[in-house]
Amino acid sequence: MALYLYNTLGRTLQEFKPITHGKVGMYACGPTVYTFAHIGNLRTFIFEDILRRTMEHLGYEVTHVMNITDVGHLTDDADQGEDKMTRSAREKKMSVWEIAEFYTQAFLNDMKELNLNSPTVICKATDHIDDMIELIKKLEKKGYTYRAGGNIYFDVERFPDYGKLALLDKQELKAGARIQVDEYKRNPRDFVLWFTRSKFDHQAMMWDSPWGRGYPGWHIECSAMSMKYLGEQFDIHCGAIDLVPVHHTNEIAQSEAATGKKWVNYWVHGEFLLMGEDKMAKSAGNFITLKDLKEEGFDPLDYRYFCLGGHYRVQLQFSREALKAARAARLHLTERVKEIRERTSPSELSEIGEKGKSYIDSFRGNLSHDLNIPRCLSDLWGVVKDVELSDAEKLAIILDMDRVLGLRMEEAKREELDEAQLQLIRDREEARRRKDFVRADAMREELKKQGIILEDTPDGTRWKKIE
RNA sequence: GGCGCCGUACCCAAGUGGUAAGGGAGAGGUCUGCAAAACCUUUACGCACCGGUUCGAAUCCGGUCGGCGCCUCCA
Numbered sequence: 001m002a003l004y005l006y007n008t009l010g011r012t013l014q015e016f017k018p019i020t021h022g023k024v025g026m027y028a029c030g031p032t033v034y035t036f037a038h039i040g041n042l043r044t045f046i047f048e049d050i051l052r053r054t055m056e057h058l059g060y061e062v063t064h065v066m067n068i069t070d071v072g073h074l075t076d077d078a079d080q081g082e083d084k085m086t087r088s089a090r091e092k093k094m095s096v097w098e099i100a101e102f103y104t105q106a107f108l109n110d111m112k113e114l115n116l117n118s119p120t121v122i123c124k125a126t127d128h129i130d131d132m133i134e135l136i137k138k139l140e141k142k143g144y145t146y147r148a149g150g151n152i153y154f155d156v157e158r159f160p161d162y163g164k165l166a167l168l169d170k171q172e173l174k175a176g177a178r179i180q181v182d183e184y185k186r187n188p189r190d191f192v193l194w195f196t197r198s199k200f201d202h203q204a205m206m207w208d209s210p211w212g213r214g215y216p217g218w219h220i221e222c223s224a225m226s227m228k229y230l231g232e233q234f235d236i237h238c239g240a241i242d243l244v245p246v247h248h249t250n251e252i253a254q255s256e257a258a259t260g261k262k263w264v265n266y267w268v269h270g271e272f273l274l275m276g277e278d279k280m281a282k283s284a285g286n287f288i289t290l291k292d293l294k295e296e297g298f299d300p301l302d303y304r305y306f307c308l309g310g311h312y313r314v315q316l317q318f319s320r321e322a323l324k325a326a327r328a329a330r331l332h333l334t335e336r337v338k339e340i341r342e343r344t345s346p347s348e349l350s351e352i353g354e355k356g357k358s359y360i361d362s363f364r365g366n367l368s369h370d371l372n373i374p375r376c377l378s379d380l381w382g383v384v385k386d387v388e389l390s391d392a393e394k395l396a397i398i399l400d401m402d403r404v405l406g407l408r409m410e411e412a413k414r415e416e417l418d419e420a421q422l423q424l425i426r427d428r429e430e431a432r433r434r435k436d437f438v439r440a441d442a443m444r445e446e447l448k449k450q451g452i453i454l455e456d457t458p459d460g461t462r463w464k465k466i467e
Numbered sequence: 468g469g470c471g472c473c474g475u476a477c478c479c480a481a482g483u484g485g486u487a488a489g490g491g492a493g494a495g496g497u498c499u500g501c502a503a504a505a506c507c508u509u510u511a512c513g514c515a516c517c518g519g520u521u522c523g524a525a526u527c528c529g530g531u532c533g534g535c536g537c538c539u540c541c542a
Binding site: 011031040047083188218270271274305310311313316321322323326329335366370372373377454462 | 472473478479481482483488490498499501502504505506542
């Protein structure tokens with residue numbers, strides 16, 4: 001089944017055709033590790049995980065590369081003083097290297113808890129300074145750069161297609177609207193490839209280069225590392241929507257200028273998470289982290305489920321109410337799967353009947369249509385509730401769908417009780433037979449204190465643990 | 468000012484010109500010693516508003532109102 005993706009380059013839905021048959025090279029812009037990722041950042045990584053799992057589900061062998069931006073870059077709108085990493089280091093009384101390592105680990109932990117499959121390659125900017133220098137040298141040789149005020153700039157005038165991704169030619173740039181204009185730039189859209197003169201007082205990370213001791217510009221790392229691991233041309237580059245006008249635009253310019261080839265075929269961008277009505281941003285101070293949600297009693301997978309409820313290209317409104325709804329839905333789902341598994345083991349996918357196949361087809365169709373995950377979730381619920389499917393079929397289909405959704409359905413199994421608890425349940429059943437309901441209710445109350453809920457059914461008493 | 472996105476039930480939200488997915492919450496019912504779970508039924512003659520195209524519009528076109536994002540930190 002053909003996969004259709006919305007390509008920001010061209011702004012249309014396009015059939016995905018890989019460069020190499022059966023394989024996909026995919027680069028995802030990773031986190032900047034000077035503080036904890038907030039749940040808005042994490043939405044993007046959940047989307048990328050879904051994209052990667054979808055392609056694998058459709059039979060592609062995926063090479064997924066994600067970078068870690070551990071070189072500090074700028075502070076805020078004022079753009080002066082210290083860089084992010086330096087400031088964070090000062091506040092935490094740690095070195096910039098320790099800060100980067102600490103938040104990198106925190107991020108990788110978030111990924112694990114959200115059940116994000118680990119990228120094939122995770123690469124740190126600071127491990128690839130030489131690759132960046134080589135790329136800048138190449139650009140310099142071809143005449144795409146100029147030196148001014150101690151820095152090396154990329155000259156956008158030399159690259160005619162500049163801004164194609166972001167439709168910048170249709171926009172009027174309001175230069176200096178938010179940021180002071182860099183007096184050394186020939187064109188306001190020019191950007192720095194290598195700094196030797198830091199804007200910051202206490203620049204901590206510095207490297208030697210042909211242009212002097214300094215540090216790389218922000219955009220060069222993604223070009224250098226993606227081409228190192230995926231080649232000069234690859235299939236998909238993704239990230240959040242805010243990266244389109246500057247970061248990705250500049251990446252394209254420097255990459256294609258260096259190689260003279262088209263760099264990336266499909267650009268796939270995820271929309272923002274909104275906090276109430278506004279965007280969630282570190283600078284606005286209205287952000288929350290996965291840790292915050294856990295402290296409020298949510299499971300990271302509740303947040304994953306919540307994100308799956310909205311399409312990746314549409315802004316999603318976060319609220320505690322909406323997250324609670326997602327949690328309730330996920331717990332119901334998990335409970336249902338536990339019940340099914342208790343009765344059966346999954347059948348072979350090849351033995352699924354017509355009715356079951358229609359769900360699988362629907363699911364794949366929705367996936368293929370620009371990752372319509374909300375519809376896929378709807379298909380999943382359809383399977384769970386269908387009265388014509390056998391339990392074995394249901395379980396097989398659910399587990400198959402979950403390879404994409406990543407809700408850990410394979411772990412939805414009945415927990416174990418100890419012998420004393422099992423005995424108490426048997427005693428209670430005995431009391432019920434004697435119609436000693438006062439005693440029976442007391443025992444149920446006692447089990448509830450131990451976190452066990454009882455349900456009396458015509459087939460006997462069932463129990464489950466409270467989450 | 469320029470560019471882009473979006474207004475669907477109490478809430479989140481899908482919708483690919485053919486008669487409004489799904490989840491949550493609420494209500495009624497079946498079952499039950501009670502409870503819970505499960506299941507069944509139910510909640511938008513209508514998709515911000517006004518025109519237009521069409522046999523047919525939530526979907527396409529134009530306009531109005533409202534919201535969000537971006538315009539060199541940004542997921």
